[in-house]
Amino acid sequence: IGTFKWTGGCAYQGSCYGFPRKENSLLVIDPDREKTQEIKLGTHYRGEHHYGGAVTPEGMLYQSPRNTDHILRIDLNTYETKQIPMPGIGGGCRYSSCVLHPNGIIYLIPEFGYCTAVLNPDTEEVMYIGEPSEHLVFGAVVGYDGNIYGFSKQGNGILRIDTEWNRVDYV
Secondary structure (H helix, E strand, O other), rough: OOOOOEEEEEEEEOOEEEEEOOOEEEEEEEEEEEEEEEEEEEEEOOOOOOEEEEEOOEEEEEEEEEOOOOEEEEEOOOOOEEEEOOOOOOOOEEEEEEEEOOOOEEEEEEEOOOOEEEOOOOOOEEEOOOOOOOEEEEEEEEEEOOOEEEEEEOOOOEEEEHHHHHHHEOO
16 A cells, blocks of 8 residues: 555565665565565655666666655665665755666666766765756666656656766756
8 A cells, every 4th residue: 555665676585575765675576476565774765866777787776856955775695684875965856767787887877967877886976967957757767779758747758868978868
């Protein structure tokens, strides 16, 4: 019972995971046994705190901030969590999703007023590229050309992140 408890998900080592959005737990689905469980994370968020996520091959889930000042990392092997600060952010910021690129870098897709963030999972360093967004973008994916594309909710363009030159524009 409740709305927006989990948003986004992935398959990892035979289970499906629902990413916490308003919950302090991870939803784990065992499709073979048709069972679900909630894994408590030991976090104490109130309201929407993270949105969507990207998982590395090693099982590290990185969730983009939604009303928080950090990326939430959840180790899907141990369920341990870590907060990765967003540089220069005081208070909360909002990102609509993140994409793991084949180059191993995670790109965080911003909402209005925030710049695209780039996370290197190996070092857990965060940097910003481009100008503050004037859009709310959904459905970001890696295109055939290696760039990332996502649809603007307002219908006034498509986000393009040039991953070779770290440039952001709308087409």
